[in-house]
Amino acid sequence: MYGLRVAGPVAIGMSDMPAWRFILLNLVGAAIWAPLVTGVGYLFGETLQWLFADIKKYEEIVLASIIVLAVILGIVQLRRRRA
Secondary structure (H helix, E strand, O other): OOOHHHHHHHHHHOOOOOHHHHHHHHHHHHHHHHHHHHHHHHHHHHHHHHHHHHHHHHHHHHHHHHHHHHHHHHHHHHHHHHO
């Protein structure tokens, strides 16, 4: 979880743990945390790029459908008012 990378060392530093062990565990934590967060960010960016590419493909069709639907509803509304 975000923020534990900062809170964990503070809590451990207040304990009776020897400095060498703290440094070792902190390095191991950093070695795991950095690639993990970077990898998740990269995958999130790639997913958004893929999603936006698909959206671009269909946005003209959706826009045209909305315009056609609005025109049809407008015609129906005008006919109801005249009747």
